[in-house]
Amino acid sequence: MSEASPRGATMLVRSIKQAGVKTVISLSGNHIMPVYDALFDEKLRIVHTRHEAATVHMADAWARLTATVGVALVTGGPGHANAVSALYTAYMSESPVVLLSGHAPLSQLGAGAFQEMDQVAMARPVVKAAWAADNPDTIAADFAKACRIAQEGRPGPVHLSLPTDILEGLAQHIELPATGDYAPQAMPLDGAIATSLLARLRQAKRPMVLVGPQGLTDAGRAAVARLQQACGLPVVATESPRGSNDPSLGAFAPLLSQADCVLLIGKRLDFTLGFGRAPVFSPDCVFLQVDADDDELKRSDRAVGDRLQARHEADAHSALAALAAAGGANPLHEQWLAQVGQALAYRPPAWQQPSSPEGTLHPAQIFASVQKVLDSHSDAVLVVDGGEIGQWAQACLTAPHRVINGAAGAIGAALPMAIGAQLAYPDAPVVAVMGDGTFGFHCAELDTALRCDAPILCVVGNDARWNAEYQIQLRSYGSDRTIGCELLPSRYERVCTAFGGHGEYVDEAAELPAALQRARTSGLPACVNVSLDGLPAPVIRQG
Secondary structure (H helix, E strand, O other): OOOOOOEHHHHHHHHHHHOOOOEEEEOOOHHHHHHHHHHHHHOOEEEEOOOHHHHHHHHHHHHHHHOOOEEEEEOOOHHHHHHHHHHHHHHHOOOOEEEEEEEOOHHHOOOOOOOOOOHHHHHHHHOOEEEEOOOOOOHHHHHHHHHHHHHOOOOOOEEEEEEHHHHHOEOOOOOOOOHHHHOOOOOOOOHHHHHHHHHHHHOOOOEEEEEOHHHHOHHHHHHHHHHHHHHOOOEEEOOOOOHHHOHHHOOOHHHHOOOOEEEEEOOOOOHHHHHHOOOOOOOOOEEEEEEOOHHHHHHHHHHHHHHEEEEEEOOHHHHHHHHHHOOOOOHHHHHHHHHHHHHHHOOOHHHHOOOOOOOOEOHHHHHHHHHHHHOOOOOOEEEEOOOHHHHHHHHHOOOOEEEEOHHHOOOOOHHHHHHHHHHHOOOOOEEEEEEHHHHOOOOOHHHHHHHOOOOOEEEEEEOOEOHHHHHHHHHHHOHHHOOOOEOOOOOHHHHHHHHOOEEEEEOOHHHHHHHHHHHHHOOOOEEEEEEEOOOOOOOOOOO
8 A cells, every 4th residue: 555545544543633633532443443553653642441432421521621622433333322322411511522433334334234323323413413434535524524513603522434445445635634624613793792782781680691511611711700700790601400500509590580681602591491481580581692503592582482582693602702892891780790699609508517427428528628639739620420419519619620411411421531631631630529320330441540540539429329319209209119229338449449549438527538638649540439428419599
């Protein structure tokens, strides 16, 4: 094979390199061996995992924390099917992941090829776009297009299937896409429109701006703060399936229900906001909306009708910048801004000295010690997953960087996401808080953490049950009708030790700080398994 006629796999990997990607997160398999061979030649790093879903979760965390595309590479058929479930979490969190999946040869489709399935159709409901490469000459451009779509407008995952005969076929066209072909095109908000939106908000008595998941990336949080400073109005970002009842928002929900005019920026008017209806919003509240997706604007129109009084297309970051540039605080709203700020910061005083049954810890006790680990470094990363324990963690913990399982509400991602976070911030502490149910999904990725030198710290709240579902049963059916939520009080720290990591078991609050310190200084992936008082998630209200 001459250099003048490289394989499709080589053109793909050169395109990956052209995009600035230095690490590909992958699980090997038959269909993608040509890609591995090309990665060897181009000297790109492979972080290889133990499960395809974990591959996507790691790429997801990387993408959210670095604001660049996360590349996941899996084999075809069952490998692709395993990866698809994780795409939903990335999709709902607006994470620019590109999933590359091996695929049966195009020349054998319909003939009963090995692991043949309609992978594109399988992925399409949980991605922005999905297609299969069909020519070695265009596979490099296919990857550039995938990167661009993943980052453009409302970001989100994209899938590209890689038939083996396209990977192994020879490319006659060897020119790579230009650097700009990988980059998203901004969807700006016109300055005059930004000024008119702010004018409409200032006419209201209790205006508010709500921002979707793009307001909780590192850049997003800074943009949200700039807009609030510029306009003097409450600007609140949310990415939780619990919406205004997200415990990280403190006692915010009652204040949202008092708002009379709400501007949505990249925030879906979906189940997380009660579809715009009471009791989440006042029946008289009107809405303004800026979104990159016209389908979302149409959905809001169906949900609230003529209460949607303005709708404009723009991406969230461009909209936040345009509105900040058009800002100008109104002193009439200072009291309202302070009231919302106090509600967001409120946490019940009882959490300062919580009590719990002997042999278990109250979540607030656990996280008072965990917070000290996060406070120890300017780039510390908090990863949160799980049902009730995840809500407690979001209520109690803050960090310079944060990744949660997001509006998808799916659990199991925390451990692989923590590895992705450690790849992004190799010198910072990465703390992954999860329930005992979550730990069981991807505990084999501790092997991955060891191999790629990722000394993540997993804090497992162990209440020996699927507590979120148990709490639903208690509320809906009564304590005499709980079923199918029991787990064993397993020694998960020993699982970590068996993989070669560091393990600690804690059932007394006084023991926790030292256990966390030993885990952190071990230099190994660590699990601190904490006997937890299995409380329901907090619903925070003032007074």
